[in-house]
Amino acid sequence: MHRWSPLNDRQRELLRRLDAGEEPGVAWAERLSAYALRDRGLLVVVRRGGAVRAEVTGAGKFYLEHGHHPEDPRYAAERRETGRKTPTPYSERPVGRARRAKAAELIERLVAERRVVVPEHDEAAEAEYRRVIDYVKRHNLLPLGKRIEKLRLWNCDLRAPSKMGHIQ
CATH class of the missing domain: 3.30.1370 (Ribosomal Protein S8; Chain: A, domain 1)
Incomplete structure (x- = not known):
């Protein structure tokens, strides 16, 4: 699986809710989805003192706006045409x-x-x-x-x- 692989419905919905400002609860049921989003660079998850904080990254906001990961190679030509800057792959x-x-x-x-x-x-x-x-x-x-x-x-x-x- 690549960082730019499409999100499933649960991951997309969780990203949308966290972007809207919803805080994860104590018994956070979507932990696996959150960590999958974190591994793709769409979310930052911080755990301190038993509390969990999740923040949507710039790439996550880009995904919500455009429907694909900013590093997705299928959209490289589109980025060149529009002149959008995206992170350079390693x-x-x-x-x-x-x-x-x-x-x-x-x-x-x-x-x-x-x-x-x-x-x-x-x-x-x-x-x-x-x-x-x-x-x-x-x-x-x-x-x-x-x-x-x-x-x-x-x-x-x-x-x-x-x-x-x-x-x-």
């Missing part, structure tokens, strides 16, 4: 493009070498490597029937632990 931002390029490079190396070992790295490099592997997994960039894992090899080299990506 994959089109500079960080997203760079991470996709690193992920493609890592996959190419793993397919060619079956194993990639990164010796002597600092914490920042390790964190970036972890993010790239997570990006590969999250966006299903692995070849069909393959998997990727991160392993910490402590006994591989006496100088420093190393990180390894392994594809099977």
